[in-house]
Amino acid sequence: MKNLIIIIFSIFTVHIFSQDLTITAMDEVHQDSGNRTIETLVQFPEDISNYNQIIMRIHLNCPNGGCDPWDRKAYISIENFDNWIEIGRYVTPYGVSCGWEIDVTDFKSILHGNVH
Numbered sequence: 001m002k003n004l005i006i007i008i009f010s011i012f013t014v015h016i017f018s019q020d021l022t023i024t025a026m027d028e029v030h031q032d033s034g035n036r037t038i039e040t041l042v043q044f045p046e047d048i049s050n051y052n053q054i055i056m057r058i059h060l061n062c063p064n065g066g067c068d069p070w071d072r073k074a075y076i077s078i079e080n081f082d083n084w085i086e087i088g089r090y091v092t093p094y095g096v097s098c099g100w101e102i103d104v105t106d107f108k109s110i111l112h113g114n115v116h
Contacts, residue, residue: 030063041114048112052105056088059099069095078107079116 029038048054056076060067076088088102104111 039116041116044112044115046113048108051108053103054105054108054111056102056104057099058088058090058102060092060097062095062097067095067097068092078110080110085110 058076071094072092074090074092075086077084077086079085085107087104087107088100090100092098
């Protein structure tokens with residue numbers, strides 16, 4: 001039985017991992033003051049009924065020249081029937097790489113098929 005999907009969101013890379021599945025949603029995407037909103041279409045499996053946990057891992061890498069010296073708020077949302085639903089948020093630390101894990105299993109009913 002498949003029992004875990006791990007979603008990794010990053011300012012520079014986004015991956016979705018499971019023991020049986022790897023999907024790259026974004027890779028080497030740079031987000032800065034000129035590019036504050038990034039949208040992508042992520043293809044989840046149509047049937048995720050065999051997964052009992054979905055973990056979103058967020059890892060932010062510093063670009064050449066270093067990370068932003070200020071803290072920034074970020075929101076991760078998915079579109080569901082023309083409504084945007086926030087599934088996670090974070091605040092960056094000052095000038096360093098960072099990462100978090102968020103259990104998003106409660107959103108399992110909308111994390112299947114094509115998801116913006």
